[in-house]
Amino acid sequence: MPSTVSVADAIAIRSGEPLIGTVRVDGSKNAALPLIAAAAAVGRLAHLGNVPQCQDVRTMLDLLRLCGYSVARSQSNPEEVVIMPISRTEPPADLTDAGGIRASYYLVPALLAACGRARLPWPGGCPVGERGMDLHFRVYEKFGDQVLLDSLGYQVIRGKRRATDLTITLPYRSRGATVAAVLRAVIERCRLTVTQPNLSPEVAEILAFLREAGWEASADDETLVLVPLHLGGDAPLAWEVPGDKVEAVTLACAVAISRGSAQIRGVRAADVRPALEAFAWLGIPAHAGADTVTVQGQDTQLTGQPLRAIASLAPDGLDADFEPPLMALALGVPGVHLFADAINPGRHGNLVPQLARLGAVIEQLSATHCRFAGPQRLTGAAVRAGDIRTGSTLIVAALAADGTTTVSGLAQLRRGHADLPGKLRHLGADITEEAA
Incomplete structure (x- = not known):
């Protein structure tokens, strides 16, 4: 329409x-934001369809550009977006605009893969009360990453140890922490088990996208399991935002x-x-x-x-x-x-x-x-x-x-x-x- x-x-x-x-x-904003981050994390050319044109999604795509990704909307259909893999090796100098949306924290795994570190301002978004980042930081520390905090934001430095099989138990079903764990495992290319994961449709969409990218991904009421299987291909990925x-x-x-x-x-x-x-x-x-x-x-x-x-x-x-x-x-x-x-x-x-x-x-x-x-x-x-x-x-x-x-x-x-x-x-x- x-x-x-x-x-x-x-x-x-x-x-x-x-x-x-x-x-x-x-298309769903709540699904599009982590899907955009997942497309960045897999390191392959990705075509995303039905991408909404709301402001938070526009901001997320702008942040990807600042991180060094090539991001283009189709001229004939602005709901189609193409994301090219990152080429830079140095962290972006200024991601101040990331403080405008909460979903900016989804960018951490992709930046760790490309640059070895991610520095971001504290996330913003809707003023609807305290929604801390502590559980996200605990996820990254489980992977051996170092987390540094200051008044302006936070920095995650990729650990030197490479995990091959990791189990993370969440104290509650946080969607953000579940996605953080999944995308961190993607750049590590390791087997991941998350107990008490968030099982929202948005998380299920990420798992379905990763299956398209060559991962084995499954989840039931208590456990999410992610296993790298056929990750050698570099064919473009195509996916529709629900x-x-x-x-x-x-x-x-x-x-x-x-x-x-x-x-x-x-x-x-x-x-x-x-x-x-x-x-x-x-x-x-x-x-x-x-x-x-x-x-x-x-x-x-x-x-x-x-x-x-x-x-x-x-x-x-x-x-x-x-x-x-x-x-x-x-x-x-x-x-x-x-x-x-x-x-x-x-x-x-x-x-x-x-x-x-x-x-x-x-x-x-x-x-x-x-x-x-x-x-x-x-x-x-x-x-x-x-x-x-x-x-x-x-x-x-x-x-x-x-x-x-x-x-x-x-x-x-x-x-x-x-x-x-x-x-x-x-x-x-x-x-x-x-x-x-």
Whole structure:
């Protein structure tokens, strides 16, 4: 679906007609960022398709260029990216821009392979609470690397010892640490076993990509195993970034909250299953096929059952990024609902006060847990996106609020979505740009 990416700082949203039609999601930011790093780590020409054009991905590709990689987007299709292996042997002098995104830490293994060391500023990204790097550093130290810290950032120096068979036990299912361990093993070309790994779709995508590159990669609920098999080839790799499951769930919540009917294409059923289970629990008809989520909000028969939306790192758990749009949806649904996100402990602090500006009454039980009774009536007001998911959730809530809601701070939203407002307009939402 062609669309014009907004550069305005704010949008005005007027609730009204149900959202109807068909829309396709972009490629997943959360999957694209580690896939880009994996493409850099394998040291082969890689063609990546369905690469989203959101700002965080643009920043990651710019960082690769600063590291010495040749990175090109297809002129005919900007969602196709070609990454050439690195040619430099000296670390890049300045990676200050890496402080703008959290995923910059994924670049460490590729820099270790090329330069023997990686120096990066402390990662930035959404201000959603403390998400430390200690577990990443413990992973690198298991490989014999040296980690040096200062007030500006960190440096990882590749160890002289070469591991051939390594087992790492994670104390919790960290996605970032799991990817760090996998990519560090890739440049070492060693066998790796990770116990209690993160098993999110994003990690599964990395393993599938590495199988294409000649690795044996498998995972079950407790163990991830990576084994180098046929790594001698240098043929170009080709891979498609999966559709954005978070954008799909956000759009599904928007359709449901408007009592509309729509098809959301380009997302895998398994990736959105936990969110659609929440829809079914509430009585909102939604199902997923191989490539499409269908929401039939006009046929909603609310059950009155309270929703417990608890973000989890467990296999098949509720992705933390599903929790905010589900909160907006549940505000209009009968029951006393409980929401929790201990993975991003500052997110509720961004979101709940903004929802309160729309009239939502939400009891914050702690920094990470809140509850509220529905249904609630919302009224349009001026609100601001403090992070990506707060921005997209406020747009969903605005579709159910009386009158006009103005959402500002769109630079945060564009970090994760190339043009979410444009997709909603395509479904009939009344959304206009406002002056900064």
